[in-house]
Amino acid sequence: MQEKPIRTIVVDAGHGGTDHGARGGYSSEKDVTLAVSLKLGKVLEEMFPDVKIVYTRKVDRFDDVNRKAAIANExxxxxxxxxxxxxxxxxxxxxxxxxxxxxDKKKRKRTRQVPIYQSYPNPAKGTETYIWATSKNNAKSESLRNNSVIVFDANSEETQQLMDTKDPETIIMLNTLRNAFFDQSLRLSNLVEDEFTNAGRISRGARQRNEKGILVLHATAMPSVLVELGFISNPEEENYLNSADGQNEMAHCIARAVKKYKEELERTHKAGGSARPAETPAPAQQHPEPLPPAKVNPAQEPPAASAGASAAAGTDFRVQLLTTEKVYTSRSSLFKNLKGGVDRETLRQKGKSINKYIWGNFRTEAEANAALYKARKNGFKDAFVLTYRNGERID
Ligand SMILES: [Zn+2]
Incomplete structure (x- = not known):
């Protein structure tokens, strides 16, 4: 049975060890990020007792960003x-x-006036929350592929086949999921900045970033945001960033944003998501013989999957492919591009046996929508997503 959608949140304290990050008048970024990350993690642990909080570091330690992304992915x-x-x-x-x-050139001694400079702290201040730049979309899809977040258990042979990048449908499926993650990351980044604004901070906004040091945003196979808490170079903000009150306030702002984000996803799910087609299931002979697989242009982006890639406890998703009197085994060539198993459910209707072919299951609605896209591209034009709770169909 499927578990909850947000089961694990990874909190990453930027920099650490020999990597100090930015330096203020008396403090280093690495110490502020660690203190706030530990406080944030604690608030999240109290807020969501059933969510696992993972820290990329809990001490003053250096790891390069690839290692941090690997911790999150593992x-x-x-x-x-x-x-x-x-x-x-x-x-x-x-x-x-x-x-x-x-x-001068003739070695004569001369005098001149030269300016005296004095350095002043830059007055720049405020918060920013980043998501990955869309120019890094391919890298994000690659992270999803490498970490087999979609659909099935990693490491199985079938997963490896499924994640074959030469398969255009796989690319589309990965990109669909990536687009859903992008929407979710963007939503959270705005919620974080809203909370900072509510607390009286200056918000410089939610932004996309494509610079060095931002690798964690596209190397992590999940929705990802990077929060810049404030300017350590600004004396006033440096004091705030180092104060217990300031650190608690920032931790609570981010945690409140995460709570709203989580609740929104759950509401979206309750409302039935978005990508499910209007037609109802089960007219017999709905689709006696699937059409041959459609030609897919990998460069062509499908519409983004529903941002509601979340579900309540015990909820999972499957894709109903077709309803027919015909009997196919799960090994039928019909299903050869749909890895992970297709089940047949038979019911009697007006003296006839009707078979429903159901693919899955999928952990989140976004994954199911990505799979739905693939199913339709494989000729199952009437496929749609089913929602189950504790093994019972609920939609
Ligand atoms: Zn930094």
Whole structure:
């Protein structure tokens, strides 16, 4: 039976060990990110006793970003939150001039006036929350493929086949899931910034980023955000970032945003998601013989899957492929592109045996929608998603 949708949240304290990150007047980014990450994790643990909180580090330790992403992927996280601080370079101002002695080309001693500079802290301040830049979409899909987050248990031969990048349908399925993750990450980034604004912080907005150090956002096979808590280079914000009150406030802001995000996903799910077609199941002979697989252009993006890739406890999803009097085994060539198993359910209707062919199951609605897309591309034009709770169909 399927488990809850958000089972694991990964909290990543940016930098650590020999990597100090940005430096303020008296503190280092790595220490602020660790303190806030530990507080955030604690708040989340109290808020969601049934969600596992995984930390990429709990001590002052260096790991490169690939290792951090690997920790998140190995934990099979459902959400990745990376914590960082911003910095802006000092501003130099001319405060006066001094007389300098030098020698000209003929070695004569001369004097000139040169400016005296003084550095001032950059006044830049406020919070920013980042998601991966869409230019990194291919890298994100690749992370999804490498981590086999879709559909089935990793490491099985079938999964390896399913994750064959030469298969255009696989690419589309991965991209569909990636688009759902993108929508979810974007939504969370806005919720985080809203909470900071409500707490009286200056929000510089939710943004996309495509720079060094942001690798964790596309290397993690899950919805991912990176929160810049504030500018450690701004003396006022540096004090706030280092204060217990400030750290608690930031941790609670992020946790409240995560709570809203989680609740929204659950509501979307309750409302029935979005990608399910309007038609109802089970007219006999609905689709006696599937059409040959449609030609798929891998460059062509399918519509983004429902952002509601979440479900209540014990909920899972399957894809009903077709209803027919004909009997096919699960090994039928009809299903050869649909890895992971197709079940047949037989029911009697007006003296006839009607067979329903059902593919799955899928952990989240986004995965089911991605699978639905693949099923339709394989000729199952009338396929639709079924929702189950504790093994009982509920839609
Ligand atoms: Zn940083």
């Amino acid at each position: 934990a099979k996280g459902d959400l990745f939150i990376s914590i960082h601080c911003n910095a802006a370079p000092d501003i130099k101002r001319v405060t006066g001039y001094k007389t300098q002695t030098y020698r």
